[in-house]
Amino acid sequence: MTKELFTIGERIQKLRENAGMSQAALAKKFKISRSAVNYWEMGLTVPSTEKIVELAKLFNVSTDYILGMETTSTISINGLTQPQVSAVCEVVKCFRESNYLNESSE
Numbered sequence: 801m802t803k804e805l806f807t808i809g810e811r812i813q814k815l816r817e818n819a820g821m822s823q824a825a826l827a828k829k830f831k832i833s834r835s836a837v838n839y840w841e842m843g844l845t846v847p848s849t850e851k852i853v854e855l856a857k858l859f860n861v862s863t864d865y866i867l868g869m870e871t872t873s874t875i876s877i878n879g880l881t882q883p884q885v886s887a888v889c890e891v892v893k894c895f896r897e898s899n900y901l902n903e904s905s906e
Contacts, residue, residue, distance in 0.1 A: 811866050813841040815859040830854060 806814065816826050816837075823841070827834040830851060839845040847855065856863045860876045877885050 806868065807843050808846055808866060808868060809841040809843040811868065812837075812847070812855060815855070815861065815866075816841075819859060829858070 816823070821829075823837040824834045827837045830837075832851075836845070840847055852863050852866055855866055860874055862870065862874065864870045865874075875888065877888065880888070
């Protein structure tokens with residue numbers, strides 16, 4: 801199995817796109833220019849420590865994830881009932897088993 805290596809900018813772009821946000825919307829939320837977000841995503845600049853923390857909070861991931869120190873992300877279960885949490889866990893378990901089976905057959 802190969803692991804994809806993402807730069808900080810690629811991780812930010814992926815998180816932003818997965819959240820359905822445009823660069824302009826992210827920039828507005830952080831009170832910065834859209835070009836600043838574009839520069840992050842292109843790898844021309846990196847966000848400040850403060851912005852990395854804000855990004856982690858916004859996208860419910862760790863700062864380590866954004867910085868590429870870990871390859872996992874988190875899902876917030878705030879506001880879910882216990883049966884809903886159990887259902888989410890079951891779906892994740894099914895995906896892992898499916899991925900394992902697919903990797904084993906390759």
